[in-house]
Amino acid sequence: NEDLSTLIKHDIEHRWRNKLEAPIYSDDNKKSKFYVLSMFPYPSGQLHMGHVRVYTISDTMARFYRMNGKNVIHPMGWDAFGLPAENAAIERGIEPSAWTKQNIKHMKEQLQKLGCSFEWDRELTTCDQKYYCWTQFIFLRMYEEGLVYRKEALVNWDPVDQTVLADEQVDANGCSWRSGAKVEKKLLNQWFIRTTRFSKSLLDGLDDPILKNWKDIINLQRHWIGECNGTRFEFELEDNSSKFTKQTLAVFTCNPEHIHYASFIAVAPGSILDRVEFDCDSIIENNSVFKRLPLQAKNPFTGKDLPIYVTDQVEYDEGSDCHLGVPKISEIDRLFATAANIPILSPKENDGLLKSVEDVSVTREHINTVAQQLGIGGYSCSSKLRDWLISRQRYWGTPIPIVYCKHCNGPQPVPYSELPVILPDIDRLSNKGKSLLEATEWLSTKCPKCGGDATRETDTMDTFVDSSWYFLRYLDPYNKEMPFSKEVANRFMPVDLYIGGKEHAVLHLYYARFLNHFLHSVGLVPSQEPFQQLLIQGMVMGQSYRVKGTGRYLPKENVDLSGPKPVEKVTGQAVVTAWEKMSKSKHNGVDPETMLKEYGTDTTRLLILADVAPTSHRHWNSSTFPGILKWQHRLWLTMRSFLNIRSNLENVVSDTVSDTPEFKEHEAKMFDSRNYYLKGVTFNYTTSFQLSVAISKMQGLTNSLRQVPPEVIGHSLQFERALACLIIVLAPMAPHFASELWSGFVSAPNRINTSTKEINWDRGVLEQTWPEIDLNYCLQLVCMVS
Ligand SMILES: [Zn+2]
Structure with missing residues (x-):
């Protein structure tokens, strides 16, 4: 019976956390499948606010579709190969695998704290040989189809990271997308995937009617392909x-x-x-x-x-x-x-020159x-459009399954039966530029063709290869014969909803689409296009402070904001403020752990979903917090007074109250509000993905509930229905908080709604079916003549 404090919120979350485990996908054929996929993270070690945003959206949508009777697939994994791990490992003097493993452990705990209902039994890690075995398998399949070739090429060489970059990884100024170094041109023998063979199919695929909500991403893809x-x-x-x-x-x-x-x-x-x-x-x-x-x-x-x-x-x-x-x-x-x-x-040779269009x-x-x-x-x-250059001269990647033999001409593919080609341990990555060339024992092998001495390919694959097919492995993560079974792909592909950041809207989407088009061409997946609906979310921006002139970034605490214009505390120099993508170097990041500690899981989730549509950039500003905090508090009060009123009904005779015109008016109003707001909420969950608008509709319904006087609440069926509806539609976004409200709601004595069709009184809020609009509800139609 207290106000909703952070302590109470933590208590609530603690109480519900283990009870809200993800309902694992069940092989219930009566339900149709719904595959909610969010782009898997790079295991850097710490979740950032961008992750909080994408995985909150993803979890909310997964829970929403579960409540709507779908058999939801909602997996999670790790895009674990790549340079950052290698560089971090060099800096810290530990193995990239150890560094990666420890980061995954920590980030997984963080995702669990965020209340995400991922199906952890589908978890995969791209640097795990149980995964990259199949990346190699797919490489060999493409090799077989003539889609892989080796060629001397003038390549983009990153002198800082000591590796080759794909054209796409070089920015407009000729600098590396990762290290920022000026890229040099070098002539090297490289492995390519002939992505251009599918260019027409990838271009035409953009007109496939299964694509929904792709909006401007279609144009980005179209422009990329040309x-x-x-x-x-x-x-x-x-x-x-x-x-x-x-x-x-x-x-x-x-x-x-x-x-x-x-x-x-x-x-x-x-x-x-x-x-x-x-x-x-x-x-x-x-x-x-x-x-x-x-x-x-x-x-x-x-x-x-x-x-x-x-x-x-x-x-x-x-x-x-x-x-x-x-x-x-x-x-x-x-x-x-x-x-x-x-x-x-000569004129004679010209004779055959074509004239007609035909x-x-x-x-x-x-x-x-x-x-x-x-x-x-x-x-x-x-x-x-160029073919995809996949060779990287670095250690931490999927080994390319090829050997070279002096006797046999050209590269020899490793037989399928000898997969995986396991990435060998290298003592320590003590300096820059380590590659597989240093794994001398691993290097020498036998030629699969003649049995003679051969050496292994030392290039590893671009990590975009690893992430171009992970959504298929999720569906069949324990398969030991194949990357995934055709039957499973037929049942569950395409992905129904793919959620991720706009920075991946060109390359990753292009490569993933290419791979799916290829797999479709060899009959392994049912549709050419892998992703049906896209929800591309905007960035989370933090306020940054830079010294005017030098551009040096300052942490907020070093800025004096008391005067008319901000200045640096120590020097008094003028400071320029801006909204920029959160990053350590700009001192404008917010640690998700701090948010969870200070506000609790559900409040953090509501804060990241509120005010701004998922697709827009959002300025992370604590001055916008009170709206959500106040609303949560009002919900809490609403439930408290409902329980209070219903528990003390003994002295009131219901007939005398419910016969008054005033009561009937309230009843009609609540009936109206429930339907009106429910319609808005559901529309914004399913059709427009404007989760922020769905929240404001819920706030509208809360306001309506708050206006009902206690004597009406005591006997109102429509109040009860509207309150139930509000808690249910809140549940996908704030599962712990809604569960607590729901347990209060179902425990209230003197219940009026006895329908077991509308509400399953013995079950938790996440197991309720999504409320429906009443058939006799008349929506006001505004007709304008102009
Ligand atoms: Zn040979």
Whole structure:
């Protein structure tokens, strides 16, 4: 009978925590499945407010769908490979695996404190060999399908992290997305996944009607893939020194139908071939307009050798640095050919030139089919999209299951039966740049083909490979034969609701979609698209303080905010304030543990959900807290007075009260409020995902309840129904608090509502069915004529 203090909140949470364990997915076929997936975290060791936001949303939605009769799948795991673990381990002198394990343990406890109902029996960790065994399996499947290849490439080299970065991991200023270092270009042999083979399918997939709520993400994906208006072909390179034997050049063209008429290839200055060091004397011609390289590319359709020029005098397609010169169809190419003295086709050779649209499309298709059969490309793609460079020269990643043998030509895939290729222990990561090259014992192995001595591939995979298929392993985490069974995928895919941050809306989504398209093409998953609905949440921003001029960040306690303008306490220098993404270096972060301690779990959850829609950035500002705190308190008071009134009804004769017009008016009003607000709440849970608006609807219903006088509460059926409804719809967001209110509600004597259809009186609030709108409720319809 006290006010709702933090102490009471902690008591409540303590009381309910173990009783609110996630209802494990049950194989009840009468219920339809609903797969709620939230992007799994990198185990950095500490939850941050961004995690609190995404996992609160995820848990709220999972609980909501459970209460709506769905068989909910709600897993959690760890995206555990990658550089931060390795770098942290080097700094602290411990093994990355030990560091990762200890972080996972701590973050798991934090997620449990946040009241998240994850199905921990599905938990997976990408650095666990029980997981990466199957990442390797999928790599080999792609290898089998010709989707994996090794090629010398000019790569982005991060000199700080000592590794290669994918193009996508280099920002607009040419700096590493992780270390911030200026990226260098280096020529290295690298592993690629031929993602571009699926570009058309990935582009068309964006029109798949199963995608709901993707909004601007569709455009981000579309922009990333580009317009698939051309084709890429691999041209074999030839030169006198046989330096380029077996090397190919990928040539993009929007006009494959004219490939027979190609007479030269141009590459842009600074592109890979331009950076190859040739003997100065060997350069065939070098002038102010072009440089002719001492090598040729063989046109796979005519067998003709095409000269290669470095020049900026032709037009390159967007994002492409290689151009197929066809003077016959391009005026610019003709001008260049004339300047470079390249023979242009004689009139006789021109005869076959295509004229009608029909001819063009037939020829195009024919050329592409031949190229596909030859394994030299021929798939629709855009000029800017690149294949996925997955090699990383670092230790902490999934080993690439390939060996090299002196006797057998080229790389040899490790047989499926020998998986996993286990990441060896390396003594200690004492300095930068450690790679698998140092695991000498592990390196030597036998060739699967001839049995001779062989060495292992030392590159590991980009962690985006690990996270491109985790949502499938969740469905079948104990499978020892396959990454997941086809039958299980058929039952549970696609993911119904995928929740995560906007920073992953391009790369991660693209790779995950690619992998699912691939798995679909080999018949392992039922749909091309893996994710049906997206809920992309905005960032949590903290207020930052920087010294004007120098830009040095200050912690809030070092800022004097008492004057008209903020200044640094020590120096008196002017301070600029801004809202920025929370980070340690900006001193603007909030520790979730502090929030949980000071306000309790459910209040923290309500605070992160209130005021701002999940999709918007939110400014984390304690001045917005009182609204939620007050509301929770009012709910508490409402329940207390309800219990009080119902417990002391003996002296009042109900008939005399419920016959008055005033009573009937209240009754009608409560009936109305219940239906009106319930409708708003449910709509915002399911359709708009505006959980903040759902909260304000609940607050509206609370206000209505607060206006009912005690003598009415004592005998009102509609008050009782509305109060029950409010507690039930609150439960997904504040499960402990709602459970406590509910136990008070069902314990109240002199109950009026005897319906067991509407309320299951013996069960907790999370086991109630979602309230329904009364059929005889008339919603006011506003009709405007304009
Ligand atoms: Zn061999």
